[in-house]
Amino acid sequence: MSALLDFVKFNELSNWSVAHLLQNHFNYNKDFELVKIGSFLKRNKTQVIVDDNTTYKRVTIKLYNNGVFLRDTEIGKNIGTKKQFSIKEGQFLLSKIDARNGAFGIATNEVDGAIITADFLAFDIDKSRINPDFLVLITTTKKFMQFAQSASSGTTGRQRIDESKFLNTKIPLPKLDIQKQIVENYQNKINLANEQGQKAENLEKDIEEYLYSKLGLEKDNNSKSNNLLNFISFEKLMVWSCKDILDNLSINSIHFKTYSLNQKPSLFVDIFRGKSPKYEDNSKSIILNQKCNRWNDLELEHSKSVNDEWFEKLDKKFFTQEGDILINSTGDGTIGRATCISKEFKNLIYDSHILLLRVNQNEINPLFLTYFINCDLGQKQIENIKSAVATKQTELGINNLKNLQFIIPDIDIQNEIANTIKEMKNQIKFLNTESKNNKQLSLEEFEKEVFNEA
Structure with missing residues (x-):
């Protein structure tokens, strides 16, 4: 508020809180009437005495207007607060503690008949004044959350909404x-x-x-064979694990040959593991991490700054070149994500949780191979590596990468x-x-x- 003086009509003075008055002085469509929230929301206090032998539904209200959901069901004897309130479908609910963070919502059929403590408020909606869908929308806005904030008080982190202030707050309400x-x-x-x-x-x-x-390939061909006997050429036998052999049988094309990098080394030029970085704040040099490497995309905003001198001493062969493939090598939910390096992402360095595969582009289109690694066929092979490792931290590793099976058609295809x-x-x-x-x-x-x- 830039004005030295601000005025409010006496008949609009709902309380003596200056902060509340200033917060509720806002722009709105003058074609719409300003009405008190309490004119269309009426508190419902249907009390319930919790019975030890009855099972009750309990709710949670997600922040930022993400809805009302069933939290759990619990037998009465395990519920400490015996005096609670019953809610019903279609009521407007809010959390007294988190209303300032958008903890509002309409009760769904799923939570009909659930119970709430005194830290929640339930209101019946006067549908002759407000459309429930309009109410949901207006509570989604930043302005409405500001209203809730201005009606809340208490110590930081434990502020509770003042019901009277909230209901006296005016909002623009069209017909x-x-x-x-x-x-x-x-x-x-x-x-x-x-x-x-x-x-x-x-x-x-x-x-x-x-x-x-x-x-x-047929889509169903990626399931394991149910034959009593299965055969594989000895030259393709990379491991002695029956599970791995059966899994690899599923990657047989009726048109093209299947190779691993170990079976056909001419497919690649080199494979590098990333570097263990020497971090330093506010430097000019950056290093990529797994969070940067998405599904054939790099998000540099997640990169970390490293020591400039350490960065300059790195062998330039490790830096990304156009056509290189970066592959996340560790981590649940991140392992196996691959990105083909385009012109704008050249000359970048990456940490030790990322592998760089430099292919022979006379035999392999790196973008094709990236799509193959990221598709179901590639990811299931990587998933098999994860399931074979007992430790919490799964490692793709250079050797495992060399053993992955790739279907390699002619370069034109x-x-x-x-x-x-x-x-x-x-x-x-x-x-x-x-x-x-x-x-x-x-x-x-x-x-x-x-x-x-x-």
Whole structure:
């Protein structure tokens, strides 16, 4: 507030808290009436005395308006607080402690009849004044969370919302028909975003099917053979484990040969393990870690700064070159993610939890091989390595990487596959970006409509 003096009408003075008054002085659409929250929300205090022999449902309200969900069910004898309140489907619930962080929501059928302690408030919604979907939307906005914050007091971390202040807070409320139209406009954007997201998911599945088809595989062929006898050429026998042998039988193409890097060393130039870094704050040099290496994408914002002198002394052969493949070598949920290095990501160094595979580009299209590693066929082989290790920290390692089986068609076919999948991936990226933008735009347009701001 830049003004030295700010004025409020006496008939709008709901309480004497200056902070509360200033917080609730805001821009809004003047076509809409300002009404007290308490004019459409009425506290419901249906008390329940917890019986030791009865099983009760209990709820959780997620932060930032992410909904009301069933937390658990518990027998009464294990519930310490015996005086609680019953809730029903369709009520508006909030957490007194976390309302300032957006812990609001509408009770669903799943939690109908659940019990809540005095740290939660349940309200009946006057549907003749407010559309429940509009209520959900307006509680999603930053402005509404600011209202909840201004109505909360107490020590940091244990602030509780003051029910009276909250119910006396005024919000802009259009007429029901306008509420309905605003909700429909919002939902149309959300539906479009969901459609775009679904198209992206379908394209991901199409990529797998396309890859299987071009490589001469049936989708069901990746299951283990049920034959009583299975045969494998001695020259392809890389390990003596029956499990690994049977798993590798599933990667047989009807069109092309299957090789490991060990079986055909001409496929690669070198493999490097990353370096153990010497970290230093505020330096110019950076090092990549597993978090940077996504699914054929690098996110440099997760990189760490390292000592410039240490960085300059590194052998330049270890630095990324166009066409190199970075593969995460450790970690549950991160192992096996691969990225093909493009021009903009040359001359980068990576830590010891990442492997660099430098292929012979006369025989291997590195983008094709990256897609193969990232697909179901590649990831299942890496998963088999994980399941064979008893320790908590799974290591892909250079030797394990050399034993992975790859279907290697002629280079022209590799190029065709790589280009086709790249185009499909670009479509997926576009659809996901549009979906994200439409979701954000839907809320921004709602806030602009109601509060004259985004």
